[in-house]
Amino acid sequence: MTTNPELTERKPLLEQFRETRSRTLELVKTLEKDDFVVQTAFFMSPPKWHVGHVSWIYEAIMSKLDKNYEFYSKEFSEYLNSYYQQFGVPHDKGLRGVISRPTVDQIFQYFNTINQRVEKFIETQSLDKNAVRLITMGFHHECQHQELLVYDLQHLLAEQYRPVKKNQIQKQNSVEQSSVQINGGLYTMGFNGKKFCYDIELPEHKVYLNNYKIDVFPITNKQYLEFIEDGGYETYKYWLSDGWEKVKDNKWNAPMYWEKVNGKWNVRDFLGIREINPNEPVCHVSFYEADAYCKWAGKRLPTEAEWEKAACWNESKQEKTIFPWGNEQPTENKANLLESYHWGCTEIGTYPEGISSSGCQQMIGDIWEWTSSEFTGYPGFKTGFDEYNDKWFTNQKVLRGGSFGTPKMSIRGSYRNFFRLDERWLFSGFRCAEDI
Ligand code: AVJ
Numbered sequence: 001m002t003t004n005p006e007l008t009e010r011k012p013l014l015e016q017f018r019e020t021r022s023r024t025l026e027l028v029k030t031l032e033k034d035d036f037v038v039q040t041a042f043f044m045s046p047p048k049w050h051v052g053h054v055s056w057i058y059e060a061i062m063s064k065l066d067k068n069y070e071f072y073s074k075e076f077s078e079y080l081n082s083y084y085q086q087f088g089v090p091h092d093k094g095l096r097g098v099i100s101r102p103t104v105d106q107i108f109q110y111f112n113t114i115n116q117r118v119e120k121f122i123e124t125q126s127l128d129k130n131a132v133r134l135i136t137m138g139f140h141h142e143c144q145h146q147e148l149l150v151y152d153l154q155h156l157l158a159e160q161y162r163p164v165k166k167n168q169i170q171k172q173n174s175v176e177q178s179s180v181q182i183n184g185g186l187y188t189m190g191f192n193g194k195k196f197c198y199d200i201e202l203p204e205h206k207v208y209l210n211n212y213k214i215d216v217f218p219i220t221n222k223q224y225l226e227f228i229e230d231g232g233y234e235t236y237k238y239w240l241s242d243g244w245e246k247v248k249d250n251k252w253n254a255p256m257y258w259e260k261v262n263g264k265w266n267v268r269d270f271l272g273i274r275e276i277n278p279n280e281p282v283c284h285v286s287f288y289e290a291d292a293y294c295k296w297a298g299k300r301l302p303t304e305a306e307w308e309k310a311a312c313w314n315e316s317k318q319e320k321t322i323f324p325w326g327n328e329q330p331t332e333n334k335a336n337l338l339e340s341y342h343w344g345c346t347e348i349g350t351y352p353e354g355i356s357s358s359g360c361q362q363m364i365g366d367i368w369e370w371t372s373s374e375f376t377g378y379p380g381f382k383t384g385f386d387e388y389n390d391k392w393f394t395n396q397k398v399l400r401g402g403s404f405g406t407p408k409m410s411i412r413g414s415y416r417n418f419f420r421l422d423e424r425w426l427f428s429g430f431r432c433a434e435d436i
């Protein structure tokens with residue numbers, strides 16, 4: 001470690017840390033102790049594991065910055081290490097819910113101890129630029145798990161939870177999908193701001209795009225229903241071969257969490273079981289389903305470069321913004337809604353925040369949008385933390401935007417989320433693009 005930021009730089013770091021940690025606690029505060037332990041599928045994790053793991057990553061970070069750092073306990077590290085071979089053999093993900101020790105109380109004790117250690121670290125260590133970046137990455141990592149926790153809570157509680165249905169009036173706007181035309185040419189994609197971004201958003205680099213059209217809204221439930229009712233799930237020719245296998249093996253006939261009640265499609269989410277709202281973006285579809293819909297519609301998914309240009313390029317000013325609406329960080333804190341897990345997508349046309357200068361709407365804040373792009377490093381990629389992102393550069397697709405579960409501090413136009421092609425317990429939807 002070389003240069004020391006002024007002591008005044010430690011304060012915002014501490015504040016951000018406290019804010020992030022309290023949001024994690026906020027997310028789980030209405031849970032019963034029993035809820036913390038159960039794992040309802042191999043792809044989700046019990047809440048207790050998330051609470052521990054987001055704490056453990058700070059230990060991993062501190063150990064990289066301070067060679068003398070001693071981990072809290074070998075047992076905790078083994079259970080809470082998600083996938084980092086560099087820190088020992090990780091515990092089997094599918095077995096996170098068959099472990100009763102460390103107990104829930106012990107995990108919270110650990111959470112608090114790590115709070116003290118990180119605060120002391122921020123207050124007393126010599127912090128160079130790299131240290132500030134890594135500690136900040138710890139906050140953003142916690143944000144990622146806050147969102148994963150929301151996916152997991154939905155899965156955990158979907159079959160059992162009957163929430164208070166306050167505020168459940170739906171506007172039912174009537175909307176018609178349309179598209180905008182975007183000029184091609186050279187576009188410089190990637191993060192160009194001053195604040196934090198992940199290694200995978202860098203370096204900025206030029207890509208060549210043909211002129212293209214892209215949908216103004218994400219595909220709605222109403223649009224997706226037409227695909228279902230037209231036999232989309234029964235017609236092989238819309239599907240990639242691997243996707244068609246998934247459809248047959250898993251008997252997919254609608255997005256995840258959809259079920260038919262008295263002949264009508266209902267969805268099971270944080271609002272309980274309710275008839276699907278035709279004007280909400282379709283949510284909980286896999287890449288395969290998004291791709292099949294596009295093929296059925298005679299269109300295609302956008303590449304991530306096309307998505308980013310439509311979201312963040314201001315044609316009249318000839319400049320790129322951090323968010324679709326400009327450069328101001330969003331302030332709305334959906335954590336306020338968490339008391340009853342009163343979460344969900346916003347109807348199309350009621351969400352002014354996401355409008356980009358290209359005219360696209362709801363690009364950020366409702367659902368992650370599948371793109372056709374393979375998840376890999378940009379040309380000139382350099383890792384910012386071994387194994388965090390780089391070892392996943394195969395067999396995954398990039399999603400852009402951000403969902404209603406994404407903490408606002410971690411949302412931005414250059415953000416690259418990634419998942420496997422068949423995953424659909426996340427808040428995932430899509431919009432279509434077309435060649436001109
Ligand atoms: C980018 C959401 C796929 O879930 O593993 C969490 C985020 N990275 N801890 C994941 C992440 C490290 C990552 N996803």
Ligand code: FE
Pocket residue numbers: 053082141145
């Ligand atoms: Fe993690």
